[in-house]
Amino acid sequence: MKYLFLLFFPIFLYANLTYDTNSNKELSLLSSFDIEPTFLYDPIMNKMKDKTLRRHKHFFHAMNEAYLFIPAIKNILSKYDVPQEFLYLAMAESNFQTKAYSNKRAAGLWQFMPKTAKLYHLKIDEYVDERRDLVKSTEAAAKYLSALHKRFGKWYLAAIAYNCGGGALNKAIKRAGTDKLSVLLDEKKRYIPKESRYYIRKIVALALIGNNEQFLMHSEYEYLLNRANAYSISTVKVAPGASLSRLSHIIHIPLKELKKLNRQLNYNFAPPYSNGYNIYIPYIKLAEFRQKYRDTAIRNIYKIHIVRNGESLGRIGKRYGVSYKVIKDFNHLHSNMLHVRQKLVIPIARRSRKLKLNTRRYYMVKRGDSLLSIAKAHHISLKNLRAQNNIKGSFIKVGDRLKLYE
Structure with missing residues (x-):
């Protein structure tokens, strides 16, 4: 028995240390949301966690798809003193899909409604929808969450208010007579909407899984432990109307990956704003961009159309698959009037006839x-x-x- 004890003692010790380490991390995570330790025993939250673990491939597929910009999101949250665990609020909102769009007209990683987006200076126009801009939308979300935290005083309240609105949460707290989480989540009293009661639980469940290093180490997704910290993006300025296809060729990055990082663009080119426009590339491509990228005259990238008798902006736009408003902006036209043999720049990729x-x-x-x-x-x-x-x-x-x- 003595020898058996000596043989298995290191295993018991390791298991105990692992348990303590995970337990401390879980308590620390709850603390970052200002949530009491007893929430670890919340039955609904644990059901959510168990269900996600059973379908873990879906969870880790989302993490894998977002590996390039997760470090950027964490840095921005830290910049505004928002706990990094709020990364999982974005996961709960959009599954890290920058192109996510809801039937309520919310869009992007953080699912901003148009009104809230404009309040935080996210541009929505013919060329861009910055709710899908992974950096600008994250900065807006961080500012919004900071404002909610300042108003309600606790991070879990900020998360709930993000979902149901500050007014609804304020009424719920008054009805409940407290802002204690266990009371607000009462399934019989229903102080806050069911969606919000499940929302905060979902965020915590996702965060607990994402921070469980032991689970990662004993799965096929161990590589994510280092990958999430090793990759990031860089912001670079390109000329008005710069083509993503051309940039893809210059810095040797698949166009699909470049488009994924720049979902804010409605077309495969930067908007024709006079000061140029910031787009995102992988950090490992920054040196190559600085070395090779040069502004190119727009006529070398886009089609030059010579107006013929009877043509209108609408007909020309239809021919190339581009809005007549885009043609007006690119050519600085003040009216829809055209004259024969007038030259127009059409923002269209060189190798395709139409911009889809x-x-x-x-x-x-x-x-x-x-x-x-x-x-x-x-x-x-x-x-x-x-x-x-x-x-x-x-x-x-x-x-x-x-x-x-x-």
């Missing part, structure tokens, strides 16, 4: 279309279609590019 539009999000008006027929064809309300496109009446014309979902 995302037809789920946009629709180019054709002859015979009406607002009502377009709304019915795409299963959206006429009221919503008007609101998306700032149309007060019913007038539309051939070549107009309408937003279907903001």
